[in-house]
Amino acid sequence: MPPASARPRPTLVDVASAAGVSKSLVSLALRGDAGVSERTRERILVVAERVGYRPSLTARTLKQGRSMMLGAVISSLDNPYHTEIVASVEAAAEDSGLSVLLAHGSRDRGRLADRVQQLLDLGADGLVVVSSWVPEEVLVAAARRAPVVMVGRTAEPVSGIDSVNNDDEHGAALVVEHLVARGHRRIAHVTSSTRPAGIARRRGYEAAMRAAGLDDEVRVVAPDPVALGALLDDGTSAVFARNDVEAVDVLDHALDAGLRVPDELAVVGYDDTVLARRARPALTTVQQQRDVMGSRAVALLRERLDGRAEDVHEVLEPRLVVRSSS
Amino acid sequence: MPPASARPRPTLVDVASAAGVSKSLVSLALRGDAGVSERTRERILVVAERVGYRPSLTARTLKQGRSMMLGAVISSLDNPYHTEIVASVEAAAEDSGLSVLLAHGSRDRGRLADRVQQLLDLGADGLVVVSSWVPEEVLVAAARRAPVVMVGRTAEPVSGIDSVNNDDEHGAALVVEHLVARGHRRIAHVTSSTRPAGIARRRGYEAAMRAAGLDDEVRVVAPDPVALGALLDDGTSAVFARNDVEAVDVLDHALDAGLRVPDELAVVGYDDTVLARRARPALTTVQQQRDVMGSRAVALLRERLDGRAEDVHEVLEPRLVVRSSS
DNA sequence: CTGAAAGCGCTTACAG
DNA sequence: CTGAAAGCGCTTACAG
Incomplete structure (x- = not known):
């Protein structure tokens, strides 16, 4: 007997034949298309659930030409400043129905460049770069494939790339x-x-x-x-x-x-x-206004995806937090 | 003029027509297939480079049925113990020609479950779970889709899921x-x-x-x-x-x-x-032997992918590190 | 050594 | 309201 993990996952076709309909109808029903009768949709949903159907994001991405995923790149995982910004990017992305793929470079420029490529190869629709270590030529090349936004005064402005910094x-x-x-x-x-x-x-x-x-x-x-x-x-x-x-x-x-x-x-x-x-x-x-930084970064990316061509650089005002050490 | 990011990326067909060959040949050449003459490969590589070709991992994954990616799930980014294990998993994966997709759950069980699903939907070939917060039913369901290994005494053994713990x-x-x-x-x-x-x-x-x-x-x-x-x-x-x-x-x-x-x-x-x-x-x-934990986790996953059916639970011996506090 | 064809799992016009 | 068909970008037998 093959291992459980080798069991092929059910596809749209499996759901369709189990429900006695065409696969297009299953697709429409699952996505909540208005042109599918309520009864049919119900029935299809039940069958999909029963056979354990999960749509393949890979296939969907290939077909649609967009993945609904953003990539986030940070220098390393052990810098709380960076991981806290990532959290705010994730929250903002989620609000826009996007998910975030996180990559880090272990403080290594070459590795960081690899991760940028990998996120793009994977189909990320845009990139949030929270690292000043990514080589500029890598950023420029990346920006030709998908919109890129730099967060947190990570480098001098690069033409074609938006940024959100603190002052x-x-x-x-x-x-x-x-x-x-x-x-x-x-x-x-x-x-x-x-x-x-x-x-x-x-x-x-x-x-x-x-x-x-x-x-x-x-x-x-x-x-x-x-x-x-x-x-x-x-x-x-x-x-x-x-x-x-x-x-x-x-x-x-x-x-x-x-x-x-x-x-x-x-x-x-x-x-x-x-x-x-x-x-x-x-x-x-x-x-720094971390929450604002995350949501602005995501917003800038979405604007680019919608066609904006001019660069935007946002600068946020920081705030002093007085505690016991001064 | 459309934004730079809207420019469609070149595909195999673009390379093929620029090089005057079929797209199958380009694919073979790029992957270093033995049956392609050295001269032809050279020429094709140059053309691919010139047009800025990058293979679509999405298409490749869809076709091959495997992504060569492992998913790693941790409870939260702010726990150095977890992120240090992830680093060792990444190193081990890299040695096997695999890449690692990192997901975290912000200490939230529901979010953690979502991330597990998402990694699988994305096509991860296996999952390393470094969190005891993932609900058992989620683990069981995940293991039906791809091999899962738990790292670091994250829960009681679950049937069908390997583990590597420290004693x-x-x-x-x-x-x-x-x-x-x-x-x-x-x-x-x-x-x-x-x-x-x-x-x-x-x-x-x-x-x-x-x-x-x-x-x-x-x-x-x-x-x-x-x-x-x-x-x-x-x-x-x-x-x-x-x-x-x-x-x-x-x-x-x-x-x-x-x-x-x-x-x-x-x-x-x-x-x-x-x-x-x-x-x-x-x-x-x-x-704990973190490096060993990472490489064993990846090895266990690969064994499962190669067909192993019995569960394996590895226990590693920890070591005392005496510093100045005792 | 090289090319034509099929197919991975989806989505989306297009018909009916 | 529903189905047949094309196609996203690859890989991989199969011919030649």
């Missing part, structure tokens, strides 16, 4: 203004990033420091133990880290050094991931 | 033995779980305590502040938490209470996720 410069300014209002002057920026978002946040930090008349206090360091040690010895009273992950590093370092947070050192992050809520003390951070 | 009882015993060897007697177990793995770990804890003659010290509490507070007041010198997440909760609680870890309280987790390595102090924990 990193403004977010950084919110942090500096908050710390200045709390009386801090020696405010350092911790960053290891050479990615677009990191660069923008750094730029925002520097501009805000200048705007506050603190040109001389501008200090940018990497999140390594030596640099952090020097920083703490230096009289720095507040640290703005480029994201929550690095803010937690600073937090750990400060606590190890015996500093009390926020009394002796204020620490602020960016992204408002679960890390910020879980940190001890809970982290002041900058919140 | 949770033994892992728990390793922890107790380690703590006893360190001189601890009052060793409590912290758990909130009613899932199979949690239950097995608790059972292992209790058995090991008895084996060590510590019947009277057996104490099982939930990871909430009140219970933990009572525990610490109680003279408990060591805590074995059912997983790393809850161990970190204990760690935070102990540090908040001013206890030094491990001197005044030893803490041990389970799973050896990234949380354990990142914790302060770094967490002693139990490591």
Whole structure:
């Protein structure tokens, strides 16, 4: 006896012959077409249920030329910022009757490029890219096959590709203004990033420091133990880290050094991931409008599918979330 | 002008006519069939490349009756234990020339069931389920369509479904033995779980305590502040938490209470996720053989696809990883 | 070494 | 209200 899994799945034809009708009628009935009598539809539904019929998405996709699936690409699974954005993309897609295929690249550019191709080969109708690591030529090639939208300041604008970002410069300014209002002057920026978002946040930090008349206090360091040690010895009273992950590093370092947070050192992050809520003390951070980002990304894709040709770049305003670390 | 994305993708026929041959020949050439002359293949490859041809996986899947894709289902994206297993499944699948479609259920049983269906509807050749939340009837129904393997003690054995687990009882015993060897007697177990793995770990804890003659010290509490507070007041010198997440909760609680870890309280987790390595102090924990779990899961699926009918349940031995928290 | 033909499981005009 | 037919883009015997 062949294994259960080898049993061929029932098709439309099976349902049709079991119900004594043509397969077209079954198709129409299953999809709720108006031209099928209520009694016939009922009968067909019952038979389909009985034989365990499930439509083949593969066949449907081939026939229709569209899959009703969106692909989502993230750099890696272990970045909560990215997975939380994916959740919002999924929610928005579901509202539009679309499903989402998730792919990740384990932080590897080549793998990321492969995943983009694979999603497209699979028939994804559009792509949400939440990673600044996908090579630009891959994005350009992808956009020739299906609409692509970049989410979260993932790279400089690429012609033909929409984007939805948060205003990193403004977010950084919110942090500096908050710390200045709390009386801090020696405010350092911790960053290891050479990615677009990191660069923008750094730029925002520097501009805000200048705007506050603190040109001389501008200090940018990497999140390594030596640099952090020097920083703490230096009289720095507040640290703005480029994201929550690095803010937690600073937090750990400060606590190890015996500093009390926020009394002796204020620490602020960016992204408002679960890390910020879980940190001890809970982290002041900058919140991006993640839900809006997901729904705008899906909306932009749908507009492209409906024929829009001009590029659209949306920028959302971030919001400061004050917790116990500052 | 229609948007770039509306441009129809080139098909085999396009390549064939551009190369002046039949589409069968193009198919054979692209797949490296031996019966195609080297010169012809070369020429066809060049043309395919030039017109930007990419084979439609949808069409291929429909024709072949198999997709060369495996589906992986996890409860949620924010559990590092699950995502790390997925990574090992992906690596193993890649070695077998298979790709992996990832789906998650946001901890929702209904959603999880939907995702299982969707992966199957999409044509997944087999399913790796890394979640104990998928309803059994859904698993049974899925197994009629394609082979399913459960990874990580996700539920009691289901007939027709293979599994690969780690020996949770033994892992728990390793922890107790380690703590006893360190001189601890009052060793409590912290758990909130009613899932199979949690239950097995608790059972292992209790058995090991008895084996060590510590019947009277057996104490099982939930990871909430009140219970933990009572525990610490109680003279408990060591805590074995059912997983790393809850161990970190204990760690935070102990540090908040001013206890030094491990001197005044030893803490041990389970799973050896990234949380354990990142914790302060770094967490002693139990490591499952994740890489082996992934490759065994894929191997079991392939055996089923090749016709194996009997169920196989594999149990792997865990290993204690001693760090600074004990 | 190469081509014509059938068919995977659907959907969708087109007839009746 | 229902059925016969064509076709989505592939792969695979079957001829030659």
